[in-house]
Amino acid sequence: MNRLKLMEKLRVPMMLFPAIAIIVVLFGGGMISGVGQSVGYFPVIGLNNFTLDYYRDVLTDDGFITSLWLTFRLAFLSTLFSSVLAVAFALVLRHTFRGSRLLTLIYQVPIPIPHLVVATGIVLLVSQSGLLSRSSVALGLTQTPRDFPVMVFDTAGVAIQLTFLWKEVPFIGVVVLAVLKSVGPQYEEIARTLGANSWQRFRYVLFPLMLPGILSTSIIVFAFVFANYEIPLLLGVRHPTTLPVMAFRNYQDPDLALRPQAMAISMILAVVAIFLLVAYKRLAKYAVES
Amino acid sequence: MTHVMLKGLTRRFDDVIAVNNLNLEVESGELIAFLGPSGCGKTTTLRMITGLLLPSEGDVQFDGKSMVAVPTEKRGAVMVFQKHLLFPTMDVARNVGFGLKMAGISKKEIDRRVSEMLELVHLPGFETRRPHELSGGQQQRIALARALIVRPNVLLLDEPLANLDANLRLEMRELIRTIQREMNITSIFVTHDQEEAVMLADRIALMFDGVLQQFDVPKAFYERPNSAEVAHFFRNDNFLAGTRRGDCVETGLGSLAILPDHVTQPDGKVVVTVRPEDIYLAPTSDENLIHVKVLAQVYMGTYKQVQLDVDGNKWLAHGPADLDIREGDTIPIQLPKTHIWLLPPANGK
Numbered sequence: 001m002n003r004l005k006l007m008e009k010l011r012v013p014m015m016l017f018p019a020i021a022i023i024v025v026l027f028g029g030g031m032i033s034g035v036g037q038s039v040g041y042f043p044v045i046g047l048n049n050f051t052l053d054y055y056r057d058v059l060t061d062d063g064f065i066t067s068l069w070l071t072f073r074l075a076f077l078s079t080l081f082s083s084v085l086a087v088a089f090a091l092v093l094r095h096t097f098r099g100s101r102l103l104t105l106i107y108q109v110p111i112p113i114p115h116l117v118v119a120t121g122i123v124l125l126v127s128q129s130g131l132l133s134r135s136s137v138a139l140g141l142t143q144t145p146r147d148f149p150v151m152v153f154d155t156a157g158v159a160i161q162l163t164f165l166w167k168e169v170p171f172i173g174v175v176v177l178a179v180l181k182s183v184g185p186q187y188e189e190i191a192r193t194l195g196a197n198s199w200q201r202f203r204y205v206l207f208p209l210m211l212p213g214i215l216s217t218s219i220i221v222f223a224f225v226f227a228n229y230e231i232p233l234l235l236g237v238r239h240p241t242t243l244p245v246m247a248f249r250n251y252q253d254p255d256l257a258l259r260p261q262a263m264a265i266s267m268i269l270a271v272v273a274i275f276l277l278v279a280y281k282r283l284a285k286y287a288v289e290s
Numbered sequence: 291m292t293h294v295m296l297k298g299l300t301r302r303f304d305d306v307i308a309v310n311n312l313n314l315e316v317e318s319g320e321l322i323a324f325l326g327p328s329g330c331g332k333t334t335t336l337r338m339i340t341g342l343l344l345p346s347e348g349d350v351q352f353d354g355k356s357m358v359a360v361p362t363e364k365r366g367a368v369m370v371f372q373k374h375l376l377f378p379t380m381d382v383a384r385n386v387g388f389g390l391k392m393a394g395i396s397k398k399e400i401d402r403r404v405s406e407m408l409e410l411v412h413l414p415g416f417e418t419r420r421p422h423e424l425s426g427g428q429q430q431r432i433a434l435a436r437a438l439i440v441r442p443n444v445l446l447l448d449e450p451l452a453n454l455d456a457n458l459r460l461e462m463r464e465l466i467r468t469i470q471r472e473m474n475i476t477s478i479f480v481t482h483d484q485e486e487a488v489m490l491a492d493r494i495a496l497m498f499d500g501v502l503q504q505f506d507v508p509k510a511f512y513e514r515p516n517s518a519e520v521a522h523f524f525r526n527d528n529f530l531a532g533t534r535r536g537d538c539v540e541t542g543l544g545s546l547a548i549l550p551d552h553v554t555q556p557d558g559k560v561v562v563t564v565r566p567e568d569i570y571l572a573p574t575s576d577e578n579l580i581h582v583k584v585l586a587q588v589y590m591g592t593y594k595q596v597q598l599d600v601d602g603n604k605w606l607a608h609g610p611a612d613l614d615i616r617e618g619d620t621i622p623i624q625l626p627k628t629h630i631w632l633l634p635p636a637n638g639k
Contacts, residue, residue, distance in 0.1 A: 186371055190364040193340050193369040194389035194440060204388070208379035 038263035045256045054264040063240060064265075068272065071242040074157055077227035078164040082216045085165065086172035087210060091202070093173075094180040104177070110170050119163045120233050124149040126159055152235055159235040164225055172217040179213040180206070208288075215284035219277060224272050243269045291318040292352045292366075292443040292476045294339070301500075308334040310500040312348070316444075319474040321467070323481055323491035325523075330623060331500035332480045336446050339478065340367045354442055363392075366443035372452045375433040376421035382408070382432055383417035389440035409437040410469060421560035427458040431465065438473065445449050445470070447479035451486060463490055484511075484524055496520060514554075518633050521563055528569075528605040530562040534632060542601040543580045549629045555632035563633055564625050570611035571596060571626035584619045598623065 036042070040051035060063055093104050110118065133148035141147055151158040155172050191205045229244035236245065243265055250262030294316040301309040309331040316322050324332035324385065337343035339350055341362035352359045357365055368389070376385045386407055387400040395403075408414050411431040421429060430450065437445055449465065450457045467490055470477050481487050487494045488508040495505045503515040515521040518529055532541035534557050539546045541562060575578055586597040588633075594613045596606045609621065615621055 110555075186373070187377060189340075189342050189362075189368065190371060190377075191388070191392075192342065193365075193367060193446075194392060194436070195363050195366075196388075196392045197363055200392050204391075205377060205379075211379075 011231045012054060028208055034263045037260050037268050042256075042260055047260065054260040055268070058264045058268065059260055063131065064199050064243075066240045067246050070157075070240050071269075072137070072276075073159060073224060074164075074232070074242060075222050076189050077167055078161060078168060079222040081146070081161070082168035082172055082221055083214055085169045086176055086217075087207075087214065089169065090176040090180055090210070091206070093177055096213070097284075108170050108174060110166050110213050111174065113167075115163065115167055115228070115231055116234070118166050119159075119231055122163050122166070123152055123158050123235065125162050126162065128152075155237055155240075157236055159278065160231050163231050163235065164221075164228075167222045168178065168225075172214065172221060173211045176210050176215045179210055183209055195221070212288055215280075219284065220281055221275060223277055291474055293318045294351075294444055295351040295354070296335070296339070297349040297351065299335065299338060299350065300346050301331070301343065302346045308500050309338070309345075312497075312500075312502050314495055314505055316476055317478070318476055321479070321490065321533065322491045323479055323487035323494045323544050324497060325484060325487040326495050326497035327482055328521075330497040331447055332497055334500075335384070335497075336369065336478065336480055338413055339444065340369050340446060341365050342369075344499055355428070366440070367446055368437040368442035368444070369446040369448060370433050370437050370439060370450055372449040373418055375429045376424075376436075376535035377521060378421050380421075381417065382413075382419045382421070382424075384525065385421070386436045386439055389435055393440070395456055403439055404435075407439045410438070411435045411465065426453055427462060430454060430458075430462060434469070438469065441473070445475045445477040447477065449480055449482070451481070451483075452478050457536060459486075466490065467613060486590060496523065498523075498571055514631060515563075515633065518561060518563075521633065524565060525567050528563050528600070528603070528607075529633070530600055530605075531635065532560055532562050534558060534560045537625070539630075540630065542598045543582075546578050546580075546630060548630050548632070549627055550556075552628070553630070553632040555634060559635040561635055562625075562635040563631050564629050566595070567608045568607040568626065569607035569614060570608055570624035570626060571615075571621070573622055575624065578625040578627055578630070579622050580625065581620050584615055584617050584621060586617055587613075587615065 007121070010014075038054055040047050040049050040054065089107060093100060093107060123130065127133065128148050128150065130144045130148075130152075133142070133145045136142045136148055137145060151162075153159075187205050187209070189203050191201045196204065227244055229248045232242045233245045233248065236242070247262045247265040247269065249264065250258040252263075253259075296312050296314045299309055299312040299314075300307065303371050305541060309335075312331075312335060324335060325333050331388075334343060338345050339357075341357065341360065344383055345358065352365070352367075357367075376382075377388065380388070383401070383404050390400045390403060391528045404417065405414065405540045407629045408416055409617070412433055413428060413435075417430070421432075424432065430453075434450075447466070449525070454462060463486065465477075467626055475582055479490065488511070492506060493505060493507055494511060496503045496511065498519060499626070504511065506514075511520060511524045512526075515524060515526070521527075521529075530541055530543070532539040534547070534553075534555060536557065537558060541550055541564055544564060580600070582605070583599040584596060585599055588595045589611065590608075592611060593608045594611050596609055596615065606626075609615075
């Protein structure tokens with residue numbers, strides 16, 4: 001009897017064990033090793049003494065705050081624009097019209113395509129030697145490809161933003177669209193008969209219904225963009241660059257002495273990301289409840 | 291108080307005609323039922339009145355003014371649906387006050403009128419409840435309050451009682467009737483339940499396949515149906531073919547006396563009908579006496595339902611619960627001339 005009870009109690013933890021083990025070993029192991037290196041424990045290169053020097057070095061570096069701000073701005077703007085566009089698309093695609101199924105399918109195409117492939121496509125499209133630039137010359141809008149605005153390897157990060165938008169709009173949109181389709185048109189119709197105009201129907205009826213979907217997906221987008229290194233590495237300028245790129249460069253450097261700094265950046269990045277996500281979640285909870 | 295007129299209202303969906311040339315007038319403050327089986331076009335008509343659906347042809351008029359070009363939100367025709375009643379993201383107070391908020395009414399005034407409305411639907415103090423905390427009946431009442439608070443020109447109810455159990459249905463029916471009378475709002479509700487229509491409505495518009503069959507007071511559907519189909523919908527399948535000649539009808543069972551002023555069918559081929567409850571199974575005189583065979587009988591508690599063979603047609607008749615007859619007997623029954631109604635000779639019945 002007791003054994004049965006014990007088995008019953010252990011059932012859920014046992015079922016979760018494989019997943020938890022992977023997370024603990026791979027993620028936890030990496031974290032511990034990373035934290036160790038960032039505070040001066042890196043026996044491979046003879047570092048054995050605990051120190052916060054690497055954190056001090058990173059935090060006092062002028063480029064750090066610039067990079068942090070750039071990273072935050074990139075993540076914030078990508079999330080904001082993706083969410084707004086996703087909502088706009090979902091509002092259109094929830095209706096059934098001629099070709100709406102095909103359009104919905106096309107809209108979802110970016111989801112399985114890797115970010116790197118998208119980045120390459122964006123370069124081919126918007127760089128000064130890209131398709132748009134050449135078309136612009138062909139149409140006589142610009143004299144030479146050089147007259148086309150710089151969108152790749154630029155400080156504003158236009159190509160980076162475009163890459164994230166292309167990938168994340170459908171990601172948020174699919175969830176929001178599913179919410180809208182499952183809700184159906186009736187709430188909106190009730191609101192209409194009660195005198196709500198189209199803006200009021202969106203603001204007071206549809207938006208609150210979509211909000212939990214928008215928040216739960218946008219938080220993923222924010223976390224993803226905040227920690228993403230390959231797109232800013234491929235499409236961004238060398239200075240200033242985002243924190244993940246900075247950490248990656250230090251990590252990749254043949255000089256192993258830079259590794260503790262890379263880890264310090266990564267840890268700060270993780271802490272800031274966790275802080276922002278908690279704040280975002282709180283804000284989201286407040287928004288949904290009120 | 292709004293007078294509603296539907297003029298030649300037609301709605302087509304591709305090749306299907308959902309509503310066909312509907313002409314109907316609803317007086318101010320009247321409560322009308324659109325009655326008919328599923329898919330007969332009643333909800334489509336309701337949606338055209340609200341403006342959620344545009345008519346293919348015809349006109350919807352409120353107080354003589356055409357509404358076809360007026361958007362739904364400006365018509366003041368508020369609809370209460372059978373499902374998806376309350377906005378799930380809002381509490382009861384916000385749900386009820388929704389229409390007023392949209393109209394830009396002050397928060398103080400909204401709060402006052404919301405609590406007034408909640409009193410009216412017998413749910414005072416429910417302001418902070420969330421929709422999921424309410425029972426089906428309570429949700430329905432809140433939905434009604436939300437519609438009434440804007441003092442609509444026309445109140446439209448789409449099967450408002452369909453999702454409620456029998457007791458709640460009765461309660462809600464009375465509530466709708468009381469409030470509708472009190473506020474004197476022109477109201478139209480859709481139902482497929484003829485009992486509900488009879489109990490609630492001042493007049494009933496019966497529709498089949500998008501066509502208005504009869505628009506009249508409830509009593510008329512029992513006593514003066516337009517056709518065998520209408521009679522059938524009101525549970526009368528007693529039909530006997532005959533030929534009217536003045537004040538009598540010749541049938542296979544002999545001549546039946548009628549009241550010429552009571553019937554409307556002219557001389558010629560007709561269908562005789564008498565409602566089951568109007569047939570005398572214990573005749574009181576020789577007039578209109580016919581002999582028929584008893585096919586079956588069912589004890590119904592307060593009365594006995596008897597199935598009869600009337601010249602090859604199956605008729606039903608209601609008799610006293612203690613009626614002593616046997617299946618297979620041939621018995622005399624009387625068709626009182628005051629209750630004989632003549633139908634046009636449609637569908638060979």
